[in-house]
Amino acid sequence: MGVAGAGALAASGLGFDDALAKSTQIKQKLRIEGAKELHSVCPYCAVGCSLVAYTRAKSNGTTELLQIEGDPDSPVNEGRLCPKGATAMQLAVSPRRVESPLYRAAGATRWQKMSWDEMLDKIAKNIKSSRDATFVTTDGNGNTVNRTEGIAFAGGAAFSSEEGYFATKLMRGLGLVHLEQQARV
Amino acid sequence: MTVAVAARSGVWAERRRRVAELRARQGFARQLLDFYGALLGVQEAAFLEAAASPPPAADLAAYVAETVLPGIVDVGVAAGPDSLRSDLIRRFGAFEAHELVRGWMRGEEQTMVDRFLARASLGPVLEALDQDAKAQCAGPRDARHCPECGGPPQLSFSAAASDDLATGRRFLVCARCAAAWGFARMTCAGCGEDASARLSVFSEHGTTSGERGSVVRGLPTGAPAAAHRPVFPHTRIEACDTCHHYVLSIDLAIDPAAVPVVDEMAAIPLDLYARERGYTKVITNLMGF
Numbered sequence: 001m002g003v004a005g006a007g008a009l010a011a012s013g014l015g016f017d018d019a020l021a022k023s024t025q026i027k028q029k030l031r032i033e034g035a036k037e038l039h040s041v042c043p044y045c046a047v048g049c050s051l052v053a054y055t056r057a058k059s060n061g062t063t064e065l066l067q068i069e070g071d072p073d074s075p076v077n078e079g080r081l082c083p084k085g086a087t088a089m090q091l092a093v094s095p096r097r098v099e100s101p102l103y104r105a106a107g108a109t110r111w112q113k114m115s116w117d118e119m120l121d122k123i124a125k126n127i128k129s130s131r132d133a134t135f136v137t138t139d140g141n142g143n144t145v146n147r148t149e150g151i152a153f154a155g156g157a158a159f160s161s162e163e164g165y166f167a168t169k170l171m172r173g174l175g176l177v178h179l180e181q182q183a184r185v
Numbered sequence: 186m187t188v189a190v191a192a193r194s195g196v197w198a199e200r201r202r203r204v205a206e207l208r209a210r211q212g213f214a215r216q217l218l219d220f221y222g223a224l225l226g227v228q229e230a231a232f233l234e235a236a237a238s239p240p241p242a243a244d245l246a247a248y249v250a251e252t253v254l255p256g257i258v259d260v261g262v263a264a265g266p267d268s269l270r271s272d273l274i275r276r277f278g279a280f281e282a283h284e285l286v287r288g289w290m291r292g293e294e295q296t297m298v299d300r301f302l303a304r305a306s307l308g309p310v311l312e313a314l315d316q317d318a319k320a321q322c323a324g325p326r327d328a329r330h331c332p333e334c335g336g337p338p339q340l341s342f343s344a345a346a347s348d349d350l351a352t353g354r355r356f357l358v359c360a361r362c363a364a365a366w367g368f369a370r371m372t373c374a375g376c377g378e379d380a381s382a383r384l385s386v387f388s389e390h391g392t393t394s395g396e397r398g399s400v401v402r403g404l405p406t407g408a409p410a411a412a413h414r415p416v417f418p419h420t421r422i423e424a425c426d427t428c429h430h431y432v433l434s435i436d437l438a439i440d441p442a443a444v445p446v447v448d449e450m451a452a453i454p455l456d457l458y459a460r461e462r463g464y465t466k467v468i469t470n471l472m473g474f
Contacts, residue, residue: 014301014473015268022213023453030416031390032458037371038381052370054393066393069402072354073370079352086350089400
């Protein structure tokens with residue numbers, strides 16, 4: 001069957017002129033907008049559920065996220081999402097999303113905004129001070145161990161293999177023993 | 186009548202119910218829905234007759250031409266729009282009925298009226314019959330064509346999922362025998378294009394979950410403001426910028442009462458919008474839209 005030929009649409013089909021005229025009026029009132037469907041992957045856990053994200057290009061050059069749902073064609077999740085994954089859209093659109101680092105000093109009752117540079121410097125200083133304070137060079141039997149017992153590390157489920165490798169190398173280099181990874185959950 | 190046929194015969198009651206619902210809700214399509222409602226009686230009778238006494242597969246075209254097509258012509262004359270009625274009256278007794286049905290089975294180019302007569306006559310019979318009868322129809326048996334009769338896809342629908350956090354699979358529905366088959370969600374039904382950048386979805390404002398004020402697709406929200414209440418909350422245009430074809434897609438998760446074949450037929454304003462954007466439907470529906 002010739003698809004292109006079959007698609008030749010007569011103006012009023014079989015002569016439904018009344019339906020055509022009224023539908024034309026309705027069409028002019030509709031607020032129809034175009035969108036794109038894009039594949040994505042849920043960022044939350046190691047299952048890696050496939051998502052379909054609906055986006056629309058706005059006239060100001062930005063892209064608006066309209067909807068996120070499970071991809072029914074994915075062999076991983078077959079369209080299903082957990083309650084957390086089903087709300088993945090909140091990562092982008094929630095007005096309650098924390099958009100910058102917050103710091104609450106010991107004993108303080110309020111959080112204060114910080115820049116990423118300030119926060120990274122503070123984390124680095126804390127790591128250094130904790131490591132210096134808890135570093136163990138030898139165990140009770142005199143064996144050389146050179147380990148940091150005062151810091152633990154927890155990796156996120158969305159880590160790529162490369163990020164996981166990098167994080168492990170860095171933490172082992174600092175002497176950390178307690179490494180955990182959400183992907184094991 | 187077998188149990189299977191009895192179960193399938195429920196589709197006619199479902200179609201009649203939906204015609205009545207949409208007739209009340211979408212007044213702009215009333216002329217078309219009234220005619221389709223009149224056709225359903227003849228089509229259901231043809232379905233039941235074919236199911237009770239299946240014709241030999243090799244005689245399918247002759248059976249349809251002789252037993253079903255005259256009834257379809259009668260409905261066209263009695264309840265069809267003026268243009269169709271006058272065409273049928275003018276050609277009264279001059280139909281090459283067998284060739285007309287065979288032409289549709291072969292997928293040949295036909296006039297709008299000839300195609301309507303052939304589709305309306307053959308469709309319910311094919312729905313009632315088994316694989317042997319459908320094998321008489323020409324057409325590729327690939328992902329974009331009906332695996333049973335080789336017909337092109339008339340429409341797309343997303344099945345309702347078993348829970349609110351799941352998305353149902355996408356199916357295509359055959360223009361020839363109304364069989365449904367699973368098809369990849371983000372792929373053009375016309376040419377198989379699967380690059381997201383080449384595929385556009387057009388829907389009314391207020392139909393996505395984000396616009397409805399929910400972050401979860403399947404969960405209902407409060408009633409939208411009257412000014413933004415969409416006419417087609419569950420129907421969208423799935424268009425391809427590679428082959429410039431489109432199909433309408435019905436989302437049964439949003440409207441579980443929808444009957445895709447009927448809803449697609451009544452969504453004329455969306456067809457007009459798609460045409461205006463330069464897209465052509467993969468194949469026009471029974472009513473020529």
